[in-house]
Each structure stands twice: as C-alpha cells, then as structure tokens.
Amino acid sequence: MSSSGPENLDAFRAQLRDWLDANAEHAPRRQVLAPQDDAAVGRWRGWQARLADAGYAGITWPGAYGGSDGTPAQRVAVEQELTARGLSGVFDFIGIEMVGPTILVHGTEEQRDRYVHPLLRGDETWCQLLSEPGAGSDLAAVQSRARLQDDGSWVVNGQKVWTSFAQHAAFGILLARTDTEVAKHKGLSMFVVPMDAEGVTIRPLRQITGDAEFNEVFLDDVRLARDSIIGAPGEGWRVALTMLGFERVGVGSGLHATPLDRLVAAVHASEDRDDAGVRVRLGQVASELLALRHTSERVVEEIAEGHVPGPEAGLIKITSVTASLAACRLAVDVAGPEALVDDEWGHQVSALPGVRSAGGTEEILRNLIGERVLGLPPEPRVPTKAA
C-alpha cells in the first residue's frame, strides 16, 4: 500500500469500494456520539476489527505494528468512502487517531509491542484522561498527582472529567503532575492506566442526547507499574502536544460535516420547501458547507503531501460544527418537533454543541487563529507556575 501516485490511489479506492460493497452490511451507521448499549458497541468494535484485518485501520502505521505502511492520501480516501456511504469508521477513534500514534512516537519497544496491535483491532480500547474540573483549555494546570515510590512504581490521586468512552476502555492515557517545583508545563508526565486497576472509579455523565458518552474518573491511590510511564518523567507536556497534533490531523480533514445533499433532500421532502425564509436559510447553510468542502479539500491535499495541518485547521473544525448545527436545526424545523424525539437530525442538534468544546473550544481555536495565522496581538496568558 505504500505507493502514493494518483493511479495507485485510484486503484486503492477501487479495491476499497469493492471491499465495502462486500462488507458494508456489518458497519454501523455514522453518528456524532456513540451508542451506549453493549450490543451496539460490540457490533461497532467488530466493524473496527474487520477494517483492521483488511488493512483499512491504522493505514499509515508501520507494518511491524499491524499497520499498512500506507499514505495519508489513502487514509483520507478511506474516510471519504465511509462518509459518502454514511458508515462509521473505527469505534476507538481516540486509540487509533491519537493514542496509538503517540505510543509509536514516544513509547518504548515493549510498550509498542504490548499495546498497539490490540488497540488497532479494538480488542482493547482507550480513553484520554487529560481534562480535569480545573484544567480544560488550560490543560497544563492539571492537578492529578503521581508520586514516585521507592520501588520505582507510581501512586496516582486525582479526578478527571469528560473522559469519553472510559466505560468501555481497557486503558487510559493519563496526564498527571509529577513535580510541583517547576514551571507547570515541565512538571507533568504521561502514564498508561489500566481502567480496571484498584482505585479507579468511573461515573457516567448523562448528556442531553440521552447518552452517557463521557464520564468522571476518580483515581484514589492507584498504583502504576514502573514501566507505565510514556516518555521520561517531566516529558508529559511534550507527549501531550504530540497527541494533540495527531488530533488536529483528524479534525483538519473536516470530513465529518453534514452532507449537503441529505439536507437538500430533507427540505425538498417537507411542506415548507417553497417558504422564502427556509430557502434563505438553506442557501446560507449550503454556502457554508460548500466553502467548507473546498477548504477541507485543500487541507486534505496538504495532508496527502505529508504536511501536518497548522492552527488554520481550527477554522475547519469551527465551521464544520457551526454549519452542521445550522443544517440540523433547519432539517428539524422543517420536519417538525417529532424529529427531535427519535431522529438522527434531532440527535445531532443535541450532540453538536458539545463537539464545539471537545478537543479545543471554539474561543481557544479562534484565539490561536488570531495569534498564529493573522498575527494579532496575543491574549493575556495565565500564570506559568502550577498552583
């Protein structure tokens, strides 16, 4: 899979389409947040294993760790083909898109061998134990504390919040403070936490969608083995930045926006299709979604050439969420209130506002664009010392 020329990409796509024709019946439909019942989760994990076994998960990962040695263009092609058919990708996108690549960069050989392959198939899924009640946008303010013991093991105490999919995860990747005497970014370390370890308590948080996709996680005297640290003590911020960089590649492609054709079909099917107000709203949303599509295509080309998207990719995330939300609201308005009860559009109307905050809030992304892309004067900064 390693050749990247356009003809090879066409051949890759053709093969992928054939494979999807034969296997799509096993795929769950694409949706914003995960279903919570065990049967649905099991089906989705099974779909991930199927994708991985066919070489369509972890495409750019080295073959030695179960990947396909493929190109970023192939990775994007898979995402595009799945999106076009309204099918889900992998269940554990946190593991595949963020944790796995981070372990490949910063983990030891033993850690790569232990964690990466089961992660790829979804046999062991992962969650990110980063945000805390007092550390979200200002992530380096993390207060969870890991203390080194005489025998080289660590004992962790603290609380995490908004931990997506913790209830399904075998492991969490944990950012914790190991040194309070240095500047706050320098006193952090990254660990692997078995989610069934003694002292780990997971409490689901029920959302307006009705799902409990994310959780509070309490860590009380959780003992972690010496080899559970990823990178050296004090390197946690560097590891976190690598992980957030991988997240940006995923978000940067902007492939998750609402398909315009579905919205047009919903409006056409409604009695309000000739209403002037509805047509104006449809025009506005359509222009946003089309502009987004072209911007995404430019970024996708850059990804295909091996560039990691910069802060400008944040604009794609912002537009993708706001335009998709406007599209869903319009679809629900023309369909009537019953669409809010049991309908994909209605579900997304409730789910999308949360996505606005996930992985960097809209305000933070706008600040980054202002400072790093437009060169505007910097925002006031919070103190650099840990409290």
Ligand SMILES: Cc1cc2nc3c(=O)[nH]c(=O)nc-3n(C[C@H](O)[C@H](O)[C@H](O)COP(=O)(O)OP(=O)(O)OC[C@H]3O[C@@H](n4cnc5c(N)ncnc54)[C@H](O)[C@@H]3O)c2cc1C
């Ligand atoms: C659906 C979802 C899934 C998530 N999954 C995970 C997960 O799996 N693991 C995990 O660790 N975290 C997860 N998060 C947490 C997410 O990363 C945080 O919500 C995000 O970083 C914001 O942090 P906060 O919620 O503490 O808000 P805060 O940082 O407290 O911000 C509150 C408000 O203040 C604004 N604000 C803050 N600082 C500034 C500033 N400097 N300038 C301007 N405005 C500012 C923000 O934009 C926001 O509107 C998830 C969140 C959501 C919504």
